[in-house]
Amino acid sequence: MSATMPSTVADRAWRELHEAATAPYKKGGSFAWHFARGKLGRDPVFRGLLERGLIEVEHERVVDIGCGQGLFASLLASMSAMQKQGRWPSTWFPTAPRPAYTGIELMPKDVARAQASIGHLEPKPTLLCADMCSAELPDCDLVVILDVLHYVDLQAQEAVLVRVRDALRRGGNFRARLLLRVGDASSRRGFAISQWVDRTVTRIRGHKVSPTWGRPLSEWTALLESLGFRVRSMPMSEGTPFANVLLVADLEQNEAA
Ligand SMILES: C[S@@+](CC[C@H](N)C(=O)[O-])C[C@H]1O[C@@H](n2cnc3c(N)ncnc32)[C@H](O)[C@@H]1O
Numbered sequence: 001m002s003a004t005m006p007s008t009v010a011d012r013a014w015r016e017l018h019e020a021a022t023a024p025y026k027k028g029g030s031f032a033w034h035f036a037r038g039k040l041g042r043d044p045v046f047r048g049l050l051e052r053g054l055i056e057v058e059h060e061r062v063v064d065i066g067c068g069q070g071l072f073a074s075l076l077a078s079m080s081a082m083q084k085q086g087r088w089p090s091t092w093f094p095t096a097p098r099p100a101y102t103g104i105e106l107m108p109k110d111v112a113r114a115q116a117s118i119g120h121l122e123p124k125p126t127l128l129c130a131d132m133c134s135a136e137l138p139d140c141d142l143v144v145i146l147d148v149l150h151y152v153d154l155q156a157q158e159a160v161l162v163r164v165r166d167a168l169r170r171g172g173n174f175r176a177r178l179l180l181r182v183g184d185a186s187s188r189r190g191f192a193i194s195q196w197v198d199r200t201v202t203r204i205r206g207h208k209v210s211p212t213w214g215r216p217l218s219e220w221t222a223l224l225e226s227l228g229f230r231v232r233s234m235p236m237s238e239g240t241p242f243a244n245v246l247l248v249a250d251l252e253q254n255e256a257a
Contacts, residue, residue, distance in 0.1 A: 009089045010051070013082070013088070013089045013092070016087070017050075017075070017078050017079065018040055020081065021040060021074045021075045021077075022036040022037050024118050024120075025074075027116055028114075028116040029113070029116070031113070035069065036069065036071055039071060045236050045244075046075055048236055049179065050079070050092060051091075054179060054248055055079075055093075056093065056177075057096055058096070058141060058174075058175040059142035059177065060096045061099070061139065061142070062076065062100065062102070062140065062143075063102045063104070063137060063140045063142070063143045064104070064144045065144070065164070066104070066105060066106070066145060066151075067105045068110050068114075069110050069113040069114045069117065069118075070101075070105075070114035073101040073103055073118050073121065073125040076101060077118075077121045077122075079095050080096070080097055083097065084097065098123055100126075101123075101125040102125070102126040102128065103125060103126070104128050104130050104135050104137075105130075106129070106131055107129075111129040114127050132160050133152060133156050133159065137163050137164065137166075138167065139167060139172075140167050140168060140176075141173040141176055143177075143178045144178075145160075145164070145180045146179075146181045147183075147198070149161075149180070150198075150214055151210065151213075154213055157213065157215075165178075165227045165251065168251050169251060175250075177250050177251070178224075178247075178248075178249040178251075179247075179248060180220075180249060181244055181245065181246050182215070182244070182245060182247065183243050184214075184243045184245045185215055185216050186216035186217060186218070191243045194244060195212060198212070217233060228252050229251055230250045230252055231248070231250075233248070
């Protein structure tokens with residue numbers, strides 16, 4: 001087999017999106033820039049969400065919990081720009097033209113990097129330095145929580161998910177959705193590797209390393225279903241040694257009505 005695979009329209013579009021979404025981080029300094037490039041390039045979740053059509057045109061109000069330096073906001077803005085310019089591959093689903101983004105992040109340094117890098121985007125993202133366990137969640141259509149809930153204990157995880165469900169319900173959108181990526185604690189090796197990498201990255205980002213809490217996939221699913229979500233799960237650690245799973249949790253239509 002040839003070492004270089006033919007580049008598809010989607011591959012080229014993804015490269016363009018990667019460039020556009022990471023460019024604002026040059027303003028945030030060397031760490032912000034390199035981190036954005038590496039994360040968006042290597043983590044399969046971002047392209048995975050896009051290509052599976054999990055971010056929909058009805059998702060106009062987006063809340064990103066544990067947003068770090070707000071990479072998802074930059075990605076959303078670049079996606080809108082590419083669609084406006086007619087440069088969106090026909091195989092990719094359309095997304096909202098001007099999504100309103102709220103990012104919630106505990107670490108002041110990350111919020112400062114986000115502000116310096118993407119604070120100028122249009123529409124202006126709301127970047128809140130706050131604890132997800134107590135932050136007020138605005139009414140919304142889509143909530144994204146990628147690799148965050150394991151930082152708080154099981155009871156606190158459930159309390160966050162209840163408040164997420166309520167914020168989506170108040171939003172009233174029949175396409176209301178939570179995209180939640182978690183580690184599957186029943187897959188011991190992958191879960192242990194992701195915990196080790198998580199601790200290492202936390203240290204590199206200059207933060208204190210605290211204990212973490214996981215659940216097996218079946219428990220995550222049962223918890224979300226008990227809160228009124230319809231849940232699909234899909235592996236989301238392609239090309240990495242982790243046991244990450246993406247839970248696509250749609251609020252039952254009669255619940256959101
Ligand atoms: C592994 S990073 C993931 C960042 C981002 N979601 C992404 O996928 O690029 C986890 C983030 O959650 C944040 N975090 C941890 N505990 C939090 C809390 N209680 N409230 C808000 N954010 C929190 C961390 O500071 C960190 O930025």
